[in-house]
Amino acid sequence: MSELIxxxxxxxxxxxxxxxxxxxxxxxxxxxxVHKSFGSLEVLKGIDLEVRAGEVCCLLxxxxxxxxxxxRCINHLEKINAGSIRVDxxxxxxxxxxxxxxxxxxxxxxxxxxxxxxxxxxFNLFPHMTVLGNVVEAPVLLGREKKAAARERAAQLLERVxxxxxxxxYPGQLSGGQQQRVAIARALAMRPKLMLFDEPTSALDxxxxxxxxDVMKDLARDGMTMIVVTHEIGFAREVGDTxxxxxxxxxxxxxxxxxxxxxxxxxxxxxxxxxxx
Amino acid sequence: xxSHDTSTVRARPEPLRAVPxxxxxxxxxxxxxAVLVAMFVHLLVTNAAFNxxxxxxxxxxxxIIEGLLRGTVLMTVSAMLIGVTLGVVVAVMRLSDNPILRxxxxxxxxxxxxxPRLVLLAVFGNIGILWSRIEFGVPxxxxxxxxxxxxxxxxxLFGFSSRDILTGFMxxxxxxxxxxxAYMAEIVRAGIQSVDEGQTEAAQALGMSRxxxxxxxxxxxxxxxxxxxxxxxTIAMLKDTSLLLYVPVSVELFFQLDAVGKRTFQIFPMxxxxxxxxxxxxxxxxxxxxxxxRHFGKGYGPAGRAxxxxxGMAAETGGGGNSGTVGPA
Numbered sequence: 001m002s003e004l005i006x007x008x009x010x011x012x013x014x015x016x017x018x019x020x021x022x023x024x025x026x027x028x029x030x031x032x033x034v035h036k037s038f039g040s041l042e043v044l045k046g047i048d049l050e051v052r053a054g055e056v057c058c059l060l061x062x063x064x065x066x067x068x069x070x071x072r073c074i075n076h077l078e079k080i081n082a083g084s085i086r087v088d089x090x091x092x093x094x095x096x097x098x099x100x101x102x103x104x105x106x107x108x109x110x111x112x113x114x115x116x117x118x119x120x121x122x123f124n125l126f127p128h129m130t131v132l133g134n135v136v137e138a139p140v141l142l143g144r145e146k147k148a149a150a151r152e153r154a155a156q157l158l159e160r161v162x163x164x165x166x167x168x169x170y171p172g173q174l175s176g177g178q179q180q181r182v183a184i185a186r187a188l189a190m191r192p193k194l195m196l197f198d199e200p201t202s203a204l205d206x207x208x209x210x211x212x213x214d215v216m217k218d219l220a221r222d223g224m225t226m227i228v229v230t231h232e233i234g235f236a237r238e239v240g241d242t243x244x245x246x247x248x249x250x251x252x253x254x255x256x257x258x259x260x261x262x263x264x265x266x267x268x269x270x271x272x273x274x275x276x277x
Numbered sequence: 278x279x280s281h282d283t284s285t286v287r288a289r290p291e292p293l294r295a296v297p298x299x300x301x302x303x304x305x306x307x308x309x310x311a312v313l314v315a316m317f318v319h320l321l322v323t324n325a326a327f328n329x330x331x332x333x334x335x336x337x338x339x340x341i342i343e344g345l346l347r348g349t350v351l352m353t354v355s356a357m358l359i360g361v362t363l364g365v366v367v368a369v370m371r372l373s374d375n376p377i378l379r380x381x382x383x384x385x386x387x388x389x390x391x392x393p394r395l396v397l398l399a400v401f402g403n404i405g406i407l408w409s410r411i412e413f414g415v416p417x418x419x420x421x422x423x424x425x426x427x428x429x430x431x432x433x434l435f436g437f438s439s440r441d442i443l444t445g446f447m448x449x450x451x452x453x454x455x456x457x458x459a460y461m462a463e464i465v466r467a468g469i470q471s472v473d474e475g476q477t478e479a480a481q482a483l484g485m486s487r488x489x490x491x492x493x494x495x496x497x498x499x500x501x502x503x504x505x506x507x508x509x510x511t512i513a514m515l516k517d518t519s520l521l522l523y524v525p526v527s528v529e530l531f532f533q534l535d536a537v538g539k540r541t542f543q544i545f546p547m548x549x550x551x552x553x554x555x556x557x558x559x560x561x562x563x564x565x566x567x568x569x570x571r572h573f574g575k576g577y578g579p580a581g582r583a584x585x586x587x588x589g590m591a592a593e594t595g596g597g598g599n600s601g602t603v604g605p606a
Contacts, residue, residue, distance in 0.1 A: 075482055106486060107486055110485060110486045112484075113482055114484030118479075122475050124476060124479035126480075126498075128497045128498055137493065138480075138483035138485065141489055141493060142483075142484055142485065142489075190483060190484065
């Protein structure tokens with residue numbers, strides 16, 4: 001188990017280079033005034049967010065509030081229009097040189113993403129590869145590990161998410177919950193220092209939600225830094241270190257999950273919680 | 278398999294015995310068809326212009342078989358190989374972020390899809406008129422040389438006589454392959470675009486570059502969409518080798534049959550022979566296409582997915598695996 005703890009030691013030093021000003025503060029993610037528009041539609045209107053290393057941050061909010069978009073900005077699947085996002089001290093998608101911002105090349109962005117795992121609502125497993133193939137693919141292709149070592153580790157990871165007997169199965173043969181657990185193992189195979197979950201249980205049958213949440217709880221207990229977009233209030237209350245409530249592209253309220261859920265300060269939060277609880 | 282109906286145990290009712298619906302229209306159709314077939318057979322047997330014995334004698338002659346093997350089969354295979362490879366390249370260019378590559382790819386497909394194949398082949402067959410030698414090197418070298426007072430400056434790197442290379446088979450191959458690449462590019466592009474966006478995002482999130490995710494994730498999945506129309510293209514290509522008559526390519530099936538017909542004034546029997554040869558060859562390809570499509574359709578579509586899941590469930594319960602209900606793939 002301890003071998004699998006995906007803390008900083010696992011990540012190569014090359015990726016957390018350049019002084020890392022935020023390191024001393026223990027911040028894994030630091031977003032400042034993040035703005036994002038799709039055409040004339042402004043989806044994010046200045047998001048500030050800080051997530052400490054080892055923390056679980058739950059993003060909550062009605063659909064269209066921008067929480068998924070914000071999550072996708074963190075690994076640069078979406079380009080932000082203003083503000084900045086730093087992961088482990090490194091600016092995402094840009095480099096500061098001589099007081100000016102330079103857009104990163106595709107290869108550099110790809111390198112940054114390797115340290116950030118992501119789990120999608122619709123799993124997005126590669127349907128033409130076996131379960132083991134899905135998990136082994138990236139570490140081997142990107143030269144992280146030799147094939148044999150990667151297979152062994154992938155088998156361990158799949159064992160950990162409770163799918164040790166499904167190595168040779170194809171995603172189409174698995175239930176939604178099983179697929180999502182494979183997706184988590186696939187992300188972990190890159191030894192990320194941060195995991196992003198984009199509504200990981202929203203596409204699942206109610207009876208399958210539990211098995212995925214259990215894996216995520218296990219991950220949180222091991223000290224993984226996680227940002228989770230979710231509608232699972234119970235999960236936020238139990239595992240979350242912070243809860244951020246978003247609406248209309250801004251952070252309405254943030255704080256200790258138990259506090260916010262029991263005693264929301266804003267009318268909007270109260271109305272939303274009343275509906276989902 | 279039987280449902281466990283514990284509440285009531287009722288005897289299974291007897292199968293229904295009902296008078297089936299009659300189809301008198303089908304009998305009428307059979308009668309009409311029978312007459313038409315008889316008329317057609319009558320034509321084949323009694324019309325002397327078919328000259329069957331002459332046709333049977335000529336259609337297996339060595340030059341014709343050589344034309345079939347080289348000009349039709351080898352040409353189809355080579356043109357499709359080049360066409361598919363180049364088509365993938367053009368499709369990837371067309372979908373690239375680079376606007377210049379995108380433009381070049383668009384121009385390429387526009388040109389080669391807009392000019393008819395027959396015309397294209399005639400052009401390639403006569404390209405020797407344009408250049409007697411084809412050379413590669415610094416453009417405007419002679420003119421630039423004159424500018425600096427050097428007479429006959431020659432900066433050509435290499436070249437060849439177009440009469441040696443760009444005639445007959447090679448000209449025909451080039452014309453067919455380049456034209457095919459344009460059509461294949463559109464097919465490959467449709468295939469790539471048919472792959473769910475989430476696949477690209479998942480691969481990107483893992484840190485793959487565009488080239489890596491295309492090669493490992495997107496293209497393998499696009500094959501399911503690309504393969505069936507590629508089969509159609511291959512069949513069309515086989516038939517289009519007959520257009521090589523206008524390059525002209527002499528080692529080619531239709532050229533040879535046509536030549537025999539014109540030389541002996543027995544044109545019609547040789548055209549019938551051409552029909553029979555092409556029917557035979559495309560039928561072989563059709564069989565191949567059927568199996569190819571069945572193979573690549575595996576695990577997809579409602580039926581395929583259900584089959585996969587059933588097999589998974591059977592394996593899980595330790596049941597009989599591929600039982601009769603699952604059936605062969």
